[in-house]
Amino acid sequence: MRLIIEGVGKTYKGGAAALSDFNLELGPGVLGLLGPNGAGKSTLMRILATITKPTVGRVVWNGEDVTRNPNPLRSVLGYLPQDFGVYPNLSAVEFLEYLAAVKGVPAGVARKRIGELLDLVNLTEARKRPLGGYSGGMKQRVGIAQALLNDPRVLIVDEPTVGLDPEERVRFRNLLSDLSGERIVILSTHIVSDVEATATDIAVIDHGRLVAHASPEQLLQSVEGRVWEWVVPSAELAAAKERWLISGTMRRGDGVHLRAVTAAPPDSLAVAAQPSLEDAYLDRVSEARERRAA
Amino acid sequence: MNARLLYHMTRADFLERARRYSFLVTVAGAIYMGYLVNAGYVNLSVAGQRGVFNAAWVGTLTGMTLSLLLPLAGFYLVKNTVERDRATGVGEILAATPLSRAAYTLGKTASNFLFLAVIVAILGVAGLALQVTSGEGSRLDIGAFLTPFLLIGLPPVAVTAALAVLFETVRWLRGSLGNAIFFFLWLVLIPIGMETNTVDPVGISVVESSLKAHYAETFSPPPGKDIGSSFSVGPRDNTLKATFTWNGVEWTGERIANRLGYFGVAVGLALLAALLFGRFDPAREGGRPAAMKEPAPGAAREGRRWRLPGAEWSPSSPFLTLVLAELKLMLRGRNRWWTIVAAGLLVAGILTPLAGARAFVLPLAWIWPLALWSGLGTRESQFGTHQLVFAAPRPVAFHALALWTSGVLVTAAAGSTVGLRLLLAGDSPGLLLWTAGCLFIPGMALALGTWTGSGKAFEVLYLLLWYIGPMNHIPGMDYIGTTPEAIAGGRPLLYLGITAALLAASFAGRKRQATV
Numbered sequence: 038m039r040l041i042i043e044g045v046g047k048t049y050k051g052g053a054a055a056l057s058d059f060n061l062e063l064g065p066g067v068l069g070l071l072g073p074n075g076a077g078k079s080t081l082m083r084i085l086a087t088i089t090k091p092t093v094g095r096v097v098w099n100g101e102d103v104t105r106n107p108n109p110l111r112s113v114l115g116y117l118p119q120d121f122g123v124y125p126n127l128s129a130v131e132f133l134e135y136l137a138a139v140k141g142v143p144a145g146v147a148r149k150r151i152g153e154l155l156d157l158v159n160l161t162e163a164r165k166r167p168l169g170g171y172s173g174g175m176k177q178r179v180g181i182a183q184a185l186l187n188d189p190r191v192l193i194v195d196e197p198t199v200g201l202d203p204e205e206r207v208r209f210r211n212l213l214s215d216l217s218g219e220r221i222v223i224l225s226t227h228i229v230s231d232v233e234a235t236a237t238d239i240a241v242i243d244h245g246r247l248v249a250h251a252s253p254e255q256l257l258q259s260v261e262g263r264v265w266e267w268v269v270p271s272a273e274l275a276a277a278k279e280r281w282l283i284s285g286t287m288r289r290g291d292g293v294h295l296r297a298v299t300a301a302p303p304d305s306l307a308v309a310a311q312p313s314l315e316d317a318y319l320d321r322v323s324e325a326r327e328r329r330a331a
Numbered sequence: 332m333n334a335r336l337l338y339h340m341t342r343a344d345f346l347e348r349a350r351r352y353s354f355l356v357t358v359a360g361a362i363y364m365g366y367l368v369n370a371g372y373v374n375l376s377v378a379g380q381r382g383v384f385n386a387a388w389v390g391t392l393t394g395m396t397l398s399l400l401l402p403l404a405g406f407y408l409v410k411n412t413v414e415r416d417r418a419t420g421v422g423e424i425l426a427a428t429p430l431s432r433a434a435y436t437l438g439k440t441a442s443n444f445l446f447l448a449v450i451v452a453i454l455g456v457a458g459l460a461l462q463v464t465s466g467e468g469s470r471l472d473i474g475a476f477l478t479p480f481l482l483i484g485l486p487p488v489a490v491t492a493a494l495a496v497l498f499e500t501v502r503w504l505r506g507s508l509g510n511a512i513f514f515f516l517w518l519v520l521i522p523i524g525m526e527t528n529t530v531d532p533v534g535i536s537v538v539e540s541s542l543k544a545h546y547a548e549t550f551s552p553p554p555g556k557d558i559g560s561s562f563s564v565g566p567r568d569n570t571l572k573a574t575f576t577w578n579g580v581e582w583t584g585e586r587i588a589n590r591l592g593y594f595g596v597a598v599g600l601a602l603l604a605a606l607l608f609g610r611f612d613p614a615r616e617g618g619r620p621a622a623m624k625e626p627a628p629g630a631a632r633e634g635r636r637w638r639l640p641g642a643e644w645s646p647s648s649p650f651l652t653l654v655l656a657e658l659k660l661m662l663r664g665r666n667r668w669w670t671i672v673a674a675g676l677l678v679a680g681i682l683t684p685l686a687g688a689r690a691f692v693l694p695l696a697w698i699w700p701l702a703l704w705s706g707l708g709t710r711e712s713q714f715g716t717h718q719l720v721f722a723a724p725r726p727v728a729f730h731a732l733a734l735w736t737s738g739v740l741v742t743a744a745a746g747s748t749v750g751l752r753l754l755l756a757g758d759s760p761g762l763l764l765w766t767a768g769c770l771f772i773p774g775m776a777l778a779l780g781t782w783t784g785s786g787k788a789f790e791v792l793y794l795l796l797w798y799i800g801p802m803n804h805i806p807g808m809d810y811i812g813t814t815p816e817a818i819a820g821g822r823p824l825l826y827l828g829i830t831a832a833l834l835a836a837s838f839a840g841r842k843r844q845a846t847v
Contacts, residue, residue, distance in 0.1 A: 083718070086718070087721075087722060088721055088845075090846055111723060112724045116719070118718035121716065122716050123714065124710070124716065127663060131663070135656045136719060136723070137656075138656030139653060139726075141723070183719060
């Protein structure tokens with residue numbers, strides 16, 4: 038089970054390049070795709086979901102060029118877009134029945150599976166109510182259910198935890214972890230903690246380019262011994278932000294507690310801190326930007 | 332109402348519309364209309380004679396053509412401004428500001444009016460240019476040319492602008508039913524306007540009375556002789572000879588007040604819309620079920636982890652399942668009255684003599700599902716399910732074929748009793764055209780839906796075709812076969828050919844929809 042992204046680039050009308058020379062090879066597991074807003078994450082997701090065609094390059098699923106023949110991937114694909122609509126007059130069951138038919142899931146299988154999935158996303162009680170009355174979080178859970186309808190081998194989820202309450206969010210992370218053994222799961226998000234909890238691999242993307250692809254452990258090792266914490270008076274906060282790559286601030290009675298990623302200790306009183314994925318992510322993005330500026 | 336607010340609402344809306352490709356198409360259409368007027372495809376005559384093509388004559392002809400046709404097309408062009416605010420969420424932002432309901436509906440009316448008035452202005456400039464190059468008159472009289480634009484062309488445009496807003500604020504008038512109601516309303520207003528000069532937004536009676544008076548003054552016909560007049564848009568009538576020079580309507584105070592009164596009507600309609608406008612509150616607007624409470628988090632399932640149940644089946648794409656799903660989606664949301672009328676038409680198809688069933692029942696049965704057909708190929712863009720549907724296997728030809736098949740089934744079911752009687756009567760040519768109609772209507776809906784992303788183009792064009800063809804029994808356009816003449820001459824084959832072309836266009840449109 039391999040999904041290969043080969044030299045993929047996407048340029049929109051007007052010349053805006055959303056992706057450039059993107060290469061990645063994926064096997065079973067959860068790939069956390071991290072990047073700032075506008076980095077090209079959603080474009081990549083749409084290309085992998087066969088919604089958008091790349092301007093250059095190709096996506097290969099088990100040896101088949103998806104850009105030429107998308108159906109082999111589509112038949113094993115579950116996709117939760119960042120923004121999606123629902124038919125407001127249909128109930129959750131009716132909407133999922135419709136999408137099951139669109140995905141080619143036989144009616145008998147679909148009926149049973151829809152019941153299980155609605156139970157899974159905690160919408161059994163509301164299953165017969167029109168979707169137009171659902172809250173944002175409930176619609177998101179319908180979106181999650183539809184992505185799992187065809188028992189997908191490739192699951193692509195774009196900002197899946199948006200709108201979910203903390204408890205549902207934790208449960209969804211657990212689900213992604215459970216799924217990862219036998220599937221390729223691609224999780225795009227800007228919430229680093231979601232990736233921290235689930236990803237077996239992480240890809241960092243910025244300005245349409247892949248700036249890192251590593252395991253969480255490798256990323257953490259890359260900033261080992263370079264994360265520092267110290268306290269500055271409030272008045273010095275702006276200057277500190279100018280000078281160092283600040284990954285955290287917290288106001289306390291004794292001043293502002295800062296956390297920064299930098300090779301040398303920023304202050305004589307600074308203490309080394311345990312690196313987090315957020316530190317590693319910010320470090321990679323900052324490094325890529327410096328390289329680009331240079 | 333704050334003038335600055337009105338200005339900015341109108342400006343923002345106008346810019347949003349004017350920057351769309353469809354605006355250019357509309358402008359091209361308006362210029363072409365100006366050409367048709369100058370080329371003699373719009374005929375105005377009194378006692379079988381026409382006036383010299385001077386500035387007043389051409390200006391009046393163009394003004395009347397505008398007032399007759401622009402509201403009909405313009406209503407569908409502008410009836411989307413409130414919906415856009417609703418769909419984009421801008422409406423909820425506006426609703427959270429001090430903007431009053433009256434300010435909103437008046438602003439939207441002004442913006443609709445401005446959009447249509449720009450088309451009138453473009454036609455005015457184009458018409459002037461054509462008049463200079465091809466007119467029969469000896470001199471160009473700008474005042475005589477433009478006055479009919481202002482006093483005949485613009486008042487119905489103002490009423491249309493306000494009606495579009497009113498229809499958008501009333502839930503049951505927002506969709507296909509409202510589109511059909513406006514179409515018939517306008518058709519009814521034209522003959523009413525010809526008979527009376529009190530309710531005549533189109534302005535035909537004003538021109539007619541002035542022309543007749545001028546004719547009587549010039550030719551002094553015998554007292555009591557009826558001076559007939561006619562106004563038509565269609566083939567050039569070469570038999571009409573220019574025998575007199577008419578310098579336009581004498582705009583008396585009463586006539587001007589009558590025409591300007593329609594601007595007052597427009598304001599009244601906009602204020603009525605304000606009363607009915609729900610201010611984007613789902614609870615007041617209806618159409619969207621009221622928000623419901625979230626189920627208690629993890630109720631009765633405390634501590635349970637999400638586990639994905641495995642599904643055991645091999646991927647398949649059963650066509651019939653998809654057709655049934657599309658059919659279910661199409662029929663969903665029809666109220667009881669819709670079903671009762673559809674059933675009534677089926678019964679009428681059995682009880683009416685066959686000739687009557689074909690001429691009257693079948694046309695009604697094949698206009699009633701208008702809203703069902705108009706959803707074909709448009710639902711993904713209308714409801715934002717594009718990314719969900721097009722990531723599924725075979726979303727183009729396979730899905731388009733399923734959509735079309737569901738439409739064919741609806742059409743066949745709606746006309747089933749008449750079709751069955753044609754079969755029992757052994758009327759093979761009639762049955763063949765009935766079959767062609769079943770295939771053609773959803774083909775037209777799907778092709779227009781996939782290419783325009785909205786059901787409106789189909790609704791307007793189908794209503795026009797339906798009115799001209801089956802309702803007026805014009806053989807070449809009668810795809811239903813309401814008369815024996817309509818069936819003759821291989822017309823079923825013609826419609827089958829058109830259907831094949833429409834399906835090919837649908838597949839291409841669907842492919843375009845699927846590729847971002």
